[in-house]
Amino acid sequence: MSADAIPVGPGLAIPEAEIVERFVRASGAGGQNVNKVSTAVELRFDIAGSPSLPESLRARLLARRDRRITDEGVLVIEAQRFRTQDRNRQDARERLAAFVAAGLSVPKPRVKTKPTRGSQQRRLQGKRERGEIKRGRGTRDWD
Numbered sequence: 001m002s003a004d005a006i007p008v009g010p011g012l013a014i015p016e017a018e019i020v021e022r023f024v025r026a027s028g029a030g031g032q033n034v035n036k037v038s039t040a041v042e043l044r045f046d047i048a049g050s051p052s053l054p055e056s057l058r059a060r061l062l063a064r065r066d067r068r069i070t071d072e073g074v075l076v077i078e079a080q081r082f083r084t085q086d087r088n089r090q091d092a093r094e095r096l097a098a099f100v101a102a103g104l105s106v107p108k109p110r111v112k113t114k115p116t117r118g119s120q121q122r123r124l125q126g127k128r129e130r131g132e133i134k135r136g137r138g139t140r141d142w143d
Helices: 031-035 055-065 085-102 117-135
Strands: 005-010 012-015 019-024 040-046 074-079
Touching: 005 085, 012 085, 019 085, 040 085, 055 085, 074 085
Parallel strands: none
Antiparallel strands: 005 012, 019 040, 040 074
16 A cells, blocks of 8 residues: 555555545635635545456445446545535545445345244234224124
């Protein structure tokens, strides 16, 4: 891992060259300063075209249904939580590292199980009881 890379996990770092940062004006409250200073950071990372990500990790990240990932496979993170450009830049990089680190864990495959005979019988018995209650609600002849 080189010094100019964002560490993500053991043996994995994102090189600075693969990150595109743009500084824009932050929205929301901030007085006169908000109209003059570009403190918000828009960080872009091309997941689909990144040579530093293993293929399995890339596929897991792209499969996530996240609104921050564009159709081209580019992750866009907007950071404007803080008042300084430096803190927002740091925040965006931390969020990028957290996003990629979340994809490192391989989900455990689901094992199909059959319902037990007892659980099936309890379910059917409950349905029968419910049906009896409903049948008892019919119109009564009081004469």
